[in-house]
Amino acid sequence: MALRWILKLENIEKDFVFHLQQGTRIVVFSGFSHLFFPGQATILSGPSGTGKSTLLRMIYGTYKTGGGHIHVRHRGRPVDIAAAEPAMIYALRRDTIGYVSQFLRVIPRVSALDTVIEPLLALGMDPARARKKGRSLLERLNIPSTMWHLSATTFSGGEQQRINLARGFIAPYPILLLDEPTASLDVKNRQIVIDLIKEALAENTCVIGVFHDPADHSAIAGHIIDLAQIPLQEVQQPCPEKN
Amino acid sequence: MTRARQEHTALPLLQVRHLCKFFGRQMGCHDISFSVAPGEVIGVVGESGSGKSTLLNCIAGRIKPSNGSVLFNASMGVIDLCRCDEALMRRIIRTQTGYVTQNPARGLKMHISAGGNIGEKLMAAGMRHYGEIRKTALMWLEKVEIDPGRIDDLPVTFSGGMQQRLQIAANLVNAPKIMLMDEPTSGLDVSVQARLIDVLRKLVSGLNLSMILVTHDLAVARLLCHRLYVMKQGEIVESGLSDQILDDPRQPYTQLLVSSVLKP
Numbered sequence: 385m386a387l388r389w390i391l392k393l394e395n396i397e398k399d400f401v402f403h404l405q406q407g408t409r410i411v412v413f414s415g416f417s418h419l420f421f422p423g424q425a426t427i428l429s430g431p432s433g434t435g436k437s438t439l440l441r442m443i444y445g446t447y448k449t450g451g452g453h454i455h456v457r458h459r460g461r462p463v464d465i466a467a468a469e470p471a472m473i474y475a476l477r478r479d480t481i482g483y484v485s486q487f488l489r490v491i492p493r494v495s496a497l498d499t500v501i502e503p504l505l506a507l508g509m510d511p512a513r514a515r516k517k518g519r520s521l522l523e524r525l526n527i528p529s530t531m532w533h534l535s536a537t538t539f540s541g542g543e544q545q546r547i548n549l550a551r552g553f554i555a556p557y558p559i560l561l562l563d564e565p566t567a568s569l570d571v572k573n574r575q576i577v578i579d580l581i582k583e584a585l586a587e588n589t590c591v592i593g594v595f596h597d598p599a600d601h602s603a604i605a606g607h608i609i610d611l612a613q614i615p616l617q618e619v620q621q622p623c624p625e626k627n
Numbered sequence: 628m629t630r631a632r633q634e635h636t637a638l639p640l641l642q643v644r645h646l647c648k649f650f651g652r653q654m655g656c657h658d659i660s661f662s663v664a665p666g667e668v669i670g671v672v673g674e675s676g677s678g679k680s681t682l683l684n685c686i687a688g689r690i691k692p693s694n695g696s697v698l699f700n701a702s703m704g705v706i707d708l709c710r711c712d713e714a715l716m717r718r719i720i721r722t723q724t725g726y727v728t729q730n731p732a733r734g735l736k737m738h739i740s741a742g743g744n745i746g747e748k749l750m751a752a753g754m755r756h757y758g759e760i761r762k763t764a765l766m767w768l769e770k771v772e773i774d775p776g777r778i779d780d781l782p783v784t785f786s787g788g789m790q791q792r793l794q795i796a797a798n799l800v801n802a803p804k805i806m807l808m809d810e811p812t813s814g815l816d817v818s819v820q821a822r823l824i825d826v827l828r829k830l831v832s833g834l835n836l837s838m839i840l841v842t843h844d845l846a847v848a849r850l851l852c853h854r855l856y857v858m859k860q861g862e863i864v865e866s867g868l869s870d871q872i873l874d875d876p877r878q879p880y881t882q883l884l885v886s887s888v889l890k891p
Contacts, residue, residue: 403879404886445868447875470854470868471664491828491850492821 390457390558390590391420391443396466397451398438412438415452416614422558423588425581425606427595434611436594437486440561442466443592444483445473456480456559478506482557484565488544490536496547497522497532503555521550524580526573541568553580560584562593566600578603638700640665640804640837641686646695648681655681656861659695663805666835670852670869672842672884678861679841680809686839687807688720699723700804722752725798729810731790735782735797741768742778744797752801767796771826788819792826799830805837812847824850845888849873857881 398413412435420426428436441447442465443454449466456463458480463472477483482503490499497518504514522532525546531539536547545568552560562581566574581591581604595601601608639662648655656678663669671679684690686697688708697708701719708716728734735744745764754760765775771792773785782790791811798806811827812820828851831838842848848855848869855872857865857880865878876882 400875401877403882441874446870448867448871448877473868474853489849491825493825 387421388457389419389455390422391592392455392462393418393420393443393452394455395452396442396449396454398435398442398447399450413450413614417452418609420559420590420592422590423585425585425591425593425604427593427601427604427606427608428611429595429601429608430611430613434614436611437563439611440483440563440592440594443559444481444561445476446483478503480557481559481561482552482555483561484548484552484563486563486567488536488548492535492537494535495533496527496536496539499536499547500550500554503551507555517554518550521554525550525576542570542573545569546573549577549580553584556587557589559590559592562591562595564594564596566595566597574600638705639663639698640667640700641839642696642698643682643686644696644698646682646685646697647693648678648685648690649693654678654861655690656685656858659863661856661863661866663837663839665804665837666831667854668831668838668840668852670840670842670848670855671858672845672848672855672872673858674843674884677858679858681861682858683807683809683839683841687724687726688716689726722801723804725795725803725806727791727794727798727806727808727811729813731782731787731794731814734794735790737781737783739781740779741773741782741785741793744782744793745800748797748800763800767800768793770799770830771796772822786819788815788823791815791823795823795827795830799834799836802834803836805839806831807839809841810843811840812842812844820847827851845873845885857884 394417395415396413396417397415399409399411402408428439430436438447442449445465445468452466454465456465456476458476463476465473465476468476497515500522501514501518504517505511519532523529527543527546536544539547545565549565552562566577569577578600584591591606595604641663643662644660646659647657659682661669671682673679681690685692692709696710699706699708699719701723706715706719708719726734736747739747742761742764745767746760749760749763765778768775768778773789773792777785782793785793812823815823824847830836840848840852852869855866855869856863857872857878859880865872865876865881872881873885876885
Protein backbone atom coordinates (compact mmCIF):
# COMPACT_ATOMS: atom_id res chain seq x y z
CA MET A 385 0.00 0.00 0.00
CA ALA A 386 1.29 3.42 -0.86
CA LEU A 387 2.13 5.62 2.09
CA ARG A 388 -0.52 8.16 2.96
CA TRP A 389 0.71 11.74 2.96
CA ILE A 390 0.22 13.81 6.08
CA LEU A 391 1.00 17.14 4.47
CA LYS A 392 0.51 18.10 0.84
CA LEU A 393 1.69 21.37 -0.66
CA GLU A 394 -0.11 22.07 -3.89
CA ASN A 395 1.07 24.89 -6.17
CA ILE A 396 1.72 27.21 -3.28
CA GLU A 397 2.50 30.83 -3.98
CA LYS A 398 3.95 33.45 -1.70
CA ASP A 399 5.13 36.96 -2.27
CA PHE A 400 5.98 39.84 -0.02
CA VAL A 401 5.20 43.42 -0.95
CA PHE A 402 7.10 46.02 1.02
CA HIS A 403 4.85 49.05 0.81
CA LEU A 404 7.24 51.20 2.79
CA GLN A 405 10.15 50.40 0.48
CA GLN A 406 8.88 51.67 -2.86
CA GLY A 407 6.47 48.74 -3.07
CA THR A 408 9.25 46.24 -3.75
CA ARG A 409 7.76 42.83 -4.44
CA ILE A 410 9.63 39.62 -3.71
CA VAL A 411 8.28 36.35 -5.02
CA VAL A 412 9.35 33.48 -2.80
CA PHE A 413 7.17 30.66 -4.12
CA SER A 414 5.26 30.45 -7.34
CA GLY A 415 3.67 27.08 -7.74
CA PHE A 416 5.67 24.85 -5.39
CA SER A 417 4.28 21.37 -4.68
CA HIS A 418 5.50 18.62 -2.38
CA LEU A 419 4.24 15.64 -0.38
CA PHE A 420 5.32 14.88 3.18
CA PHE A 421 4.86 11.53 4.91
CA PRO A 422 4.64 10.32 8.53
CA GLY A 423 7.94 9.20 10.02
CA GLN A 424 9.86 11.08 7.35
CA ALA A 425 12.47 13.77 7.96
CA THR A 426 12.73 16.60 5.47
CA ILE A 427 15.56 19.08 5.53
CA LEU A 428 15.02 22.45 3.91
CA SER A 429 18.31 23.74 2.62
CA GLY A 430 19.49 26.69 0.61
CA PRO A 431 21.14 30.03 1.34
CA SER A 432 19.46 32.67 3.50
CA GLY A 433 16.51 34.34 1.82
CA THR A 434 15.41 31.37 -0.25
CA GLY A 435 12.25 30.87 1.78
CA LYS A 436 13.08 28.09 4.23
CA SER A 437 11.56 29.78 7.26
CA THR A 438 8.80 31.20 5.07
CA LEU A 439 7.74 27.70 4.11
CA LEU A 440 7.62 26.57 7.75
CA ARG A 441 5.62 29.65 8.71
CA MET A 442 3.14 29.10 5.88
CA ILE A 443 2.59 25.54 7.08
CA TYR A 444 2.06 26.80 10.63
CA GLY A 445 -0.34 29.51 9.40
CA THR A 446 1.83 32.38 10.58
CA TYR A 447 2.30 33.58 7.02
CA LYS A 448 -0.75 33.82 4.82
CA THR A 449 -0.48 31.70 1.70
CA GLY A 450 -0.76 33.75 -1.50
CA GLY A 451 -2.13 30.95 -3.65
CA GLY A 452 -2.47 27.18 -3.79
CA HIS A 453 -3.30 24.76 -0.99
CA ILE A 454 -1.59 23.39 2.09
CA HIS A 455 -3.51 20.23 2.92
CA VAL A 456 -2.82 18.65 6.27
CA ARG A 457 -4.37 15.55 7.76
CA HIS A 458 -5.88 16.75 11.02
CA ARG A 459 -7.51 14.05 13.15
CA GLY A 460 -7.77 11.88 10.09
CA ARG A 461 -9.34 14.33 7.68
CA PRO A 462 -7.69 16.75 5.28
CA VAL A 463 -7.80 20.46 6.05
CA ASP A 464 -6.50 23.26 3.82
CA ILE A 465 -4.41 25.54 6.04
CA ALA A 466 -4.34 28.18 3.32
CA ALA A 467 -8.12 28.57 3.58
CA ALA A 468 -8.74 27.56 7.20
CA GLU A 469 -10.78 29.66 9.63
CA PRO A 470 -8.97 30.90 12.77
CA ALA A 471 -10.78 28.31 14.91
CA MET A 472 -9.32 25.54 12.73
CA ILE A 473 -5.82 27.02 12.91
CA TYR A 474 -6.05 27.06 16.74
CA ALA A 475 -7.08 23.40 16.64
CA LEU A 476 -4.30 22.47 14.20
CA ARG A 477 -1.70 24.13 16.41
CA ARG A 478 -3.04 22.38 19.48
CA ASP A 479 -3.35 18.88 18.05
CA THR A 480 -1.43 18.43 14.83
CA ILE A 481 1.42 20.85 14.16
CA GLY A 482 4.21 21.76 16.54
CA TYR A 483 6.60 24.58 15.69
CA VAL A 484 9.96 25.42 17.20
CA SER A 485 10.77 28.95 16.12
CA GLN A 486 14.07 30.77 16.35
CA PHE A 487 12.69 33.09 19.00
CA LEU A 488 11.17 32.41 22.35
CA ARG A 489 8.23 34.69 23.07
CA VAL A 490 6.79 34.25 26.53
CA ILE A 491 5.20 36.28 29.27
CA PRO A 492 8.10 37.37 31.50
CA ARG A 493 6.62 36.08 34.76
CA VAL A 494 5.77 32.53 33.69
CA SER A 495 8.23 29.85 34.85
CA ALA A 496 10.28 27.87 32.35
CA LEU A 497 8.52 24.65 33.40
CA ASP A 498 5.07 26.18 32.90
CA THR A 499 6.16 27.51 29.51
CA VAL A 500 7.25 24.03 28.48
CA ILE A 501 4.13 22.18 29.61
CA GLU A 502 1.65 24.69 28.16
CA PRO A 503 1.02 22.54 25.02
CA LEU A 504 0.16 19.54 27.21
CA LEU A 505 -2.27 21.55 29.33
CA ALA A 506 -3.89 22.82 26.14
CA LEU A 507 -4.42 19.18 25.19
CA GLY A 508 -6.16 18.68 28.53
CA MET A 509 -3.46 16.67 30.31
CA ASP A 510 -3.58 16.54 34.10
CA PRO A 511 -1.17 19.26 35.37
CA ALA A 512 0.74 16.91 37.69
CA ARG A 513 1.43 14.48 34.86
CA ALA A 514 2.35 17.31 32.51
CA ARG A 515 4.82 18.74 35.03
CA LYS A 516 6.43 15.34 35.47
CA LYS A 517 6.87 15.01 31.73
CA GLY A 518 8.16 18.59 31.53
CA ARG A 519 10.73 18.04 34.27
CA SER A 520 12.17 14.95 32.62
CA LEU A 521 12.44 16.69 29.25
CA LEU A 522 14.15 19.74 30.81
CA GLU A 523 16.53 17.39 32.59
CA ARG A 524 17.33 15.66 29.35
CA LEU A 525 18.01 19.00 27.67
CA ASN A 526 20.43 19.91 30.50
CA ILE A 527 18.45 22.80 31.95
CA PRO A 528 19.46 22.75 35.65
CA SER A 529 16.52 22.17 38.00
CA THR A 530 17.46 25.34 39.88
CA MET A 531 16.23 27.30 36.85
CA TRP A 532 12.89 25.58 36.21
CA HIS A 533 10.89 28.00 38.34
CA LEU A 534 12.48 31.07 36.71
CA SER A 535 11.16 32.86 33.67
CA ALA A 536 12.86 31.77 30.48
CA THR A 537 13.15 35.40 29.37
CA THR A 538 16.19 35.71 31.65
CA PHE A 539 17.93 32.67 30.12
CA SER A 540 20.88 32.67 27.75
CA GLY A 541 20.36 32.17 23.99
CA GLY A 542 21.16 28.47 24.06
CA GLU A 543 18.97 27.88 27.11
CA GLN A 544 16.06 29.75 25.53
CA GLN A 545 16.43 27.62 22.45
CA ARG A 546 16.27 24.45 24.54
CA ILE A 547 13.11 25.74 26.29
CA ASN A 548 11.64 26.32 22.85
CA LEU A 549 12.68 22.81 21.81
CA ALA A 550 11.17 21.29 24.95
CA ARG A 551 7.87 23.05 24.13
CA GLY A 552 7.97 21.55 20.66
CA PHE A 553 8.93 18.01 21.62
CA ILE A 554 6.72 17.64 24.69
CA ALA A 555 3.46 16.96 22.88
CA PRO A 556 3.00 14.15 20.34
CA TYR A 557 2.42 16.35 17.30
CA PRO A 558 2.06 14.37 14.05
CA ILE A 559 3.95 17.19 12.30
CA LEU A 560 6.90 19.01 13.81
CA LEU A 561 8.42 22.12 12.22
CA LEU A 562 11.92 23.05 13.38
CA ASP A 563 13.50 26.35 12.42
CA GLU A 564 17.26 26.07 12.99
CA PRO A 565 16.79 24.13 16.22
CA THR A 566 20.50 23.52 16.77
CA ALA A 567 21.77 26.98 15.82
CA SER A 568 22.95 28.14 19.24
CA LEU A 569 23.65 24.80 20.91
CA ASP A 570 26.93 23.23 21.96
CA VAL A 571 27.97 19.80 20.67
CA LYS A 572 26.51 17.86 23.58
CA ASN A 573 23.11 19.51 23.44
CA ARG A 574 23.08 19.32 19.67
CA GLN A 575 23.39 15.55 19.89
CA ILE A 576 20.49 15.43 22.35
CA VAL A 577 18.32 17.34 19.89
CA ILE A 578 19.32 14.97 17.09
CA ASP A 579 18.34 12.05 19.35
CA LEU A 580 14.98 13.68 20.11
CA ILE A 581 14.37 14.13 16.39
CA LYS A 582 15.19 10.48 15.72
CA GLU A 583 12.86 9.36 18.50
CA ALA A 584 10.07 11.54 17.08
CA LEU A 585 10.64 9.98 13.64
CA ALA A 586 10.44 6.51 15.16
CA GLU A 587 7.06 7.56 16.62
CA ASN A 588 5.94 8.36 13.08
CA THR A 589 6.20 12.13 13.38
CA CYS A 590 6.71 14.03 10.15
CA VAL A 591 9.69 16.30 10.86
CA ILE A 592 10.42 19.28 8.63
CA GLY A 593 13.39 21.38 9.58
CA VAL A 594 15.83 24.06 8.59
CA PHE A 595 19.40 23.07 9.45
CA HIS A 596 22.48 24.90 8.31
CA ASP A 597 25.15 22.59 9.62
CA PRO A 598 26.08 19.79 7.18
CA ALA A 599 26.79 17.60 10.22
CA ASP A 600 23.09 17.83 11.12
CA HIS A 601 22.14 16.91 7.56
CA SER A 602 24.08 13.67 7.70
CA ALA A 603 23.02 12.88 11.27
CA ILE A 604 19.32 13.22 10.51
CA ALA A 605 19.68 11.62 7.08
CA GLY A 606 16.47 13.11 5.85
CA HIS A 607 15.11 13.91 2.46
CA ILE A 608 16.61 17.24 1.32
CA ILE A 609 14.67 19.97 -0.46
CA ASP A 610 17.10 22.48 -1.89
CA LEU A 611 15.13 25.68 -2.14
CA ALA A 612 17.92 27.35 -4.11
CA GLN A 613 16.94 25.04 -6.99
CA ILE A 614 13.37 26.26 -7.15
CA PRO A 615 12.92 28.59 -10.13
CA LEU A 616 10.99 31.85 -10.26
CA GLN A 617 12.00 33.55 -7.10
CA GLU A 618 13.56 36.65 -8.51
CA VAL A 619 13.02 40.07 -7.06
CA GLN A 620 10.70 41.80 -9.46
CA GLN A 621 10.57 45.43 -10.46
CA PRO A 622 8.82 47.59 -7.92
CA CYS A 623 5.11 47.77 -8.59
CA PRO A 624 3.42 51.18 -8.55
CA GLU A 625 2.35 52.20 -5.08
CA LYS A 626 -1.41 52.49 -4.66
CA ASN A 627 -1.56 54.42 -1.41
CA MET B 628 0.28 33.77 21.29
CA THR B 629 -1.58 31.85 23.92
CA ARG B 630 -3.29 28.78 22.63
CA ALA B 631 -7.06 28.70 22.52
CA ARG B 632 -8.45 25.86 24.56
CA GLN B 633 -11.68 25.40 22.71
CA GLU B 634 -12.28 24.91 19.08
CA HIS B 635 -14.30 28.00 18.40
CA THR B 636 -16.98 26.29 16.42
CA ALA B 637 -19.74 27.34 18.82
CA LEU B 638 -22.13 30.18 18.04
CA PRO B 639 -20.29 33.51 18.27
CA LEU B 640 -20.69 35.23 21.61
CA LEU B 641 -20.71 38.63 20.00
CA GLN B 642 -21.26 39.80 16.45
CA VAL B 643 -20.65 43.37 15.43
CA ARG B 644 -22.29 44.20 12.11
CA HIS B 645 -21.69 47.31 10.01
CA LEU B 646 -21.22 49.43 13.07
CA CYS B 647 -20.84 53.17 12.45
CA LYS B 648 -20.46 56.11 14.76
CA PHE B 649 -20.36 59.71 13.68
CA PHE B 650 -19.73 62.61 16.02
CA GLY B 651 -21.51 65.28 13.99
CA ARG B 652 -19.54 65.26 10.76
CA GLN B 653 -16.54 63.64 12.38
CA MET B 654 -16.33 59.90 11.83
CA GLY B 655 -15.57 57.78 14.91
CA CYS B 656 -15.72 54.39 13.29
CA HIS B 657 -17.17 53.19 10.02
CA ASP B 658 -18.67 49.89 8.83
CA ILE B 659 -17.02 47.69 11.43
CA SER B 660 -17.96 44.00 11.31
CA PHE B 661 -16.44 41.12 13.25
CA SER B 662 -17.38 38.35 15.63
CA VAL B 663 -15.97 36.97 18.86
CA ALA B 664 -16.21 33.28 19.79
CA PRO B 665 -16.53 32.09 23.40
CA GLY B 666 -13.06 32.04 24.99
CA GLU B 667 -11.52 34.06 22.19
CA VAL B 668 -9.34 37.10 22.86
CA ILE B 669 -9.56 39.77 20.19
CA GLY B 670 -7.14 42.67 20.00
CA VAL B 671 -7.95 45.99 18.38
CA VAL B 672 -4.78 47.87 17.51
CA GLY B 673 -4.02 51.15 15.78
CA GLU B 674 -2.76 54.62 16.57
CA SER B 675 -4.50 57.15 18.82
CA GLY B 676 -7.61 58.53 17.18
CA SER B 677 -8.13 55.51 14.92
CA GLY B 678 -11.51 54.80 16.52
CA LYS B 679 -10.53 51.87 18.74
CA SER B 680 -12.06 53.24 21.92
CA THR B 681 -15.13 54.52 20.08
CA LEU B 682 -15.74 51.01 18.82
CA LEU B 683 -15.29 49.53 22.29
CA ASN B 684 -17.61 52.12 23.83
CA CYS B 685 -20.28 51.35 21.24
CA ILE B 686 -20.09 47.66 22.12
CA ALA B 687 -20.19 48.49 25.83
CA GLY B 688 -23.35 50.55 25.43
CA ARG B 689 -21.56 53.70 26.55
CA ILE B 690 -21.99 55.41 23.19
CA LYS B 691 -25.03 54.95 20.98
CA PRO B 692 -23.85 53.86 17.51
CA SER B 693 -25.15 55.85 14.53
CA ASN B 694 -25.79 52.67 12.60
CA GLY B 695 -25.25 48.92 12.62
CA SER B 696 -25.85 46.29 15.24
CA VAL B 697 -24.17 44.52 18.14
CA LEU B 698 -25.60 41.01 18.51
CA PHE B 699 -24.88 39.51 21.91
CA ASN B 700 -25.52 35.87 22.72
CA ALA B 701 -26.99 36.62 26.14
CA SER B 702 -28.31 34.03 28.57
CA MET B 703 -31.84 34.70 27.23
CA GLY B 704 -30.89 34.36 23.55
CA VAL B 705 -29.26 36.54 20.91
CA ILE B 706 -30.09 40.20 21.54
CA ASP B 707 -29.25 43.21 19.37
CA LEU B 708 -27.96 45.64 21.95
CA CYS B 709 -28.47 48.57 19.58
CA ARG B 710 -32.14 47.87 18.97
CA CYS B 711 -33.49 46.28 22.12
CA ASP B 712 -35.21 48.03 24.99
CA GLU B 713 -32.77 50.34 26.80
CA ALA B 714 -33.41 48.75 30.20
CA LEU B 715 -32.71 45.27 28.83
CA MET B 716 -29.53 46.51 27.16
CA ARG B 717 -28.36 48.06 30.46
CA ARG B 718 -29.14 44.84 32.33
CA ILE B 719 -27.22 42.66 29.86
CA ILE B 720 -24.25 45.05 29.85
CA ARG B 721 -24.22 45.20 33.66
CA THR B 722 -24.54 41.47 34.32
CA GLN B 723 -22.85 39.79 31.37
CA THR B 724 -20.04 42.13 30.33
CA GLY B 725 -17.14 43.76 32.11
CA TYR B 726 -15.44 47.03 31.19
CA VAL B 727 -11.94 47.94 32.29
CA THR B 728 -10.60 51.42 31.56
CA GLN B 729 -7.04 52.62 31.24
CA ASN B 730 -7.46 54.82 34.30
CA PRO B 731 -8.50 52.75 37.33
CA ALA B 732 -9.79 55.91 39.03
CA ARG B 733 -12.59 55.94 36.48
CA GLY B 734 -13.49 52.29 36.91
CA LEU B 735 -13.26 52.17 40.71
CA LYS B 736 -14.83 54.14 43.53
CA MET B 737 -11.76 55.56 45.20
CA HIS B 738 -13.50 56.59 48.44
CA ILE B 739 -14.77 53.13 49.34
CA SER B 740 -12.62 50.17 50.35
CA ALA B 741 -11.21 47.56 47.97
CA GLY B 742 -13.65 45.01 49.39
CA GLY B 743 -16.45 47.56 48.99
CA ASN B 744 -15.65 47.99 45.31
CA ILE B 745 -16.06 44.27 44.77
CA GLY B 746 -18.99 43.89 47.21
CA GLU B 747 -20.92 46.66 45.51
CA LYS B 748 -20.99 44.66 42.27
CA LEU B 749 -22.11 41.53 44.12
CA MET B 750 -24.93 43.46 45.84
CA ALA B 751 -26.01 44.93 42.51
CA ALA B 752 -26.34 41.36 41.29
CA GLY B 753 -28.55 40.49 44.27
CA MET B 754 -26.17 39.08 46.90
CA ARG B 755 -27.21 40.24 50.40
CA HIS B 756 -25.37 38.09 52.95
CA TYR B 757 -22.50 40.20 54.31
CA GLY B 758 -20.33 37.20 55.23
CA GLU B 759 -20.72 35.72 51.76
CA ILE B 760 -19.91 39.02 50.10
CA ARG B 761 -16.75 39.42 52.15
CA LYS B 762 -15.69 35.85 51.49
CA THR B 763 -16.18 36.27 47.76
CA ALA B 764 -14.30 39.58 47.78
CA LEU B 765 -11.36 37.97 49.59
CA MET B 766 -11.28 35.14 47.08
CA TRP B 767 -11.16 37.59 44.18
CA LEU B 768 -8.43 39.71 45.75
CA GLU B 769 -6.36 36.57 45.96
CA LYS B 770 -7.08 35.65 42.34
CA VAL B 771 -5.75 39.00 41.14
CA GLU B 772 -2.78 38.74 43.52
CA ILE B 773 -3.72 41.47 45.97
CA ASP B 774 -2.90 40.75 49.62
CA PRO B 775 -6.28 39.90 51.22
CA GLY B 776 -5.12 41.88 54.26
CA ARG B 777 -5.69 45.03 52.19
CA ILE B 778 -9.44 44.37 51.79
CA ASP B 779 -10.47 47.30 54.03
CA ASP B 780 -8.00 49.78 52.55
CA LEU B 781 -9.03 52.47 50.12
CA PRO B 782 -7.88 52.03 46.51
CA VAL B 783 -6.09 55.40 46.72
CA THR B 784 -3.53 53.69 48.95
CA PHE B 785 -2.86 51.09 46.21
CA SER B 786 -0.20 51.25 43.52
CA GLY B 787 -1.30 51.73 39.89
CA GLY B 788 -0.85 48.04 39.11
CA MET B 789 -2.86 46.99 42.17
CA GLN B 790 -5.65 49.41 41.28
CA GLN B 791 -5.79 47.97 37.81
CA ARG B 792 -5.98 44.42 39.15
CA LEU B 793 -8.68 45.50 41.61
CA GLN B 794 -10.66 46.96 38.71
CA ILE B 795 -10.38 43.65 36.90
CA ALA B 796 -11.54 41.72 40.00
CA ALA B 797 -14.51 44.06 40.47
CA ASN B 798 -15.48 43.37 36.87
CA LEU B 799 -15.10 39.62 37.09
CA VAL B 800 -17.03 38.88 40.31
CA ASN B 801 -20.33 38.58 38.49
CA ALA B 802 -18.90 36.12 35.95
CA PRO B 803 -19.34 38.14 32.77
CA LYS B 804 -19.13 36.38 29.41
CA ILE B 805 -16.89 39.01 27.91
CA MET B 806 -14.44 41.61 29.16
CA LEU B 807 -14.02 44.84 27.23
CA MET B 808 -10.68 46.40 28.03
CA ASP B 809 -9.44 49.81 26.95
CA GLU B 810 -5.64 50.03 27.20
CA PRO B 811 -5.50 48.18 30.55
CA THR B 812 -1.70 48.07 30.65
CA SER B 813 -0.88 51.50 29.27
CA GLY B 814 -0.55 53.45 32.51
CA LEU B 815 1.70 50.85 34.12
CA ASP B 816 5.43 50.47 34.10
CA VAL B 817 6.84 47.48 32.27
CA SER B 818 7.48 45.12 35.19
CA VAL B 819 3.93 45.64 36.47
CA GLN B 820 2.53 45.14 32.96
CA ALA B 821 3.98 41.63 32.81
CA ARG B 822 2.20 40.71 36.02
CA LEU B 823 -1.11 42.10 34.81
CA ILE B 824 -0.77 40.24 31.51
CA ASP B 825 -0.02 37.01 33.33
CA VAL B 826 -3.01 37.45 35.66
CA LEU B 827 -5.26 38.23 32.69
CA ARG B 828 -4.03 35.27 30.70
CA LYS B 829 -4.71 32.87 33.57
CA LEU B 830 -8.18 34.30 34.18
CA VAL B 831 -9.12 34.16 30.51
CA SER B 832 -8.14 30.52 30.04
CA GLY B 833 -9.49 29.44 33.44
CA LEU B 834 -12.92 31.06 33.00
CA ASN B 835 -13.25 30.55 29.23
CA LEU B 836 -13.79 34.28 29.09
CA SER B 837 -13.92 36.22 25.85
CA MET B 838 -12.13 39.51 25.66
CA ILE B 839 -11.84 42.51 23.40
CA LEU B 840 -8.61 44.29 24.17
CA VAL B 841 -7.98 47.75 22.78
CA THR B 842 -4.28 48.48 22.88
CA HIS B 843 -1.52 50.22 21.02
CA ASP B 844 1.05 47.89 22.55
CA LEU B 845 1.77 45.22 19.93
CA ALA B 846 3.84 43.09 22.30
CA VAL B 847 0.89 42.85 24.69
CA ALA B 848 -1.38 42.07 21.75
CA ARG B 849 0.89 39.22 20.62
CA LEU B 850 1.02 37.62 24.06
CA LEU B 851 -2.67 37.89 24.89
CA CYS B 852 -4.71 37.91 21.70
CA HIS B 853 -5.71 35.12 19.37
CA ARG B 854 -6.72 37.50 16.59
CA LEU B 855 -6.10 41.16 15.81
CA TYR B 856 -7.98 43.89 14.01
CA VAL B 857 -5.96 46.84 12.77
CA MET B 858 -7.83 50.15 12.69
CA LYS B 859 -6.96 53.31 10.81
CA GLN B 860 -9.12 56.40 10.54
CA GLY B 861 -12.19 54.64 11.86
CA GLU B 862 -11.99 51.58 9.63
CA ILE B 863 -10.56 48.08 9.88
CA VAL B 864 -7.68 47.86 7.40
CA GLU B 865 -6.45 44.35 8.17
CA SER B 866 -7.35 41.39 10.35
CA GLY B 867 -6.04 37.92 11.04
CA LEU B 868 -4.32 35.70 13.58
CA SER B 869 -2.06 37.75 15.85
CA ASP B 870 1.12 36.20 14.49
CA GLN B 871 -0.08 36.70 10.90
CA ILE B 872 -0.68 40.40 11.49
CA LEU B 873 2.58 40.98 13.34
CA ASP B 874 4.89 38.70 11.32
CA ASP B 875 3.33 38.98 7.86
CA PRO B 876 1.55 42.35 7.67
CA ARG B 877 0.09 42.95 4.20
CA GLN B 878 -1.37 46.43 4.29
CA PRO B 879 0.85 49.53 4.10
CA TYR B 880 -0.56 50.89 7.37
CA THR B 881 -0.01 47.61 9.25
CA GLN B 882 3.53 47.40 7.89
CA LEU B 883 4.15 50.92 9.14
CA LEU B 884 2.66 50.11 12.55
CA VAL B 885 4.68 46.91 12.99
CA SER B 886 7.95 48.38 11.72
CA SER B 887 7.62 51.46 13.94
CA VAL B 888 7.88 49.47 17.16
CA LEU B 889 11.16 49.68 18.99
CA LYS B 890 12.29 46.21 20.03
CA PRO B 891 14.00 46.20 23.40
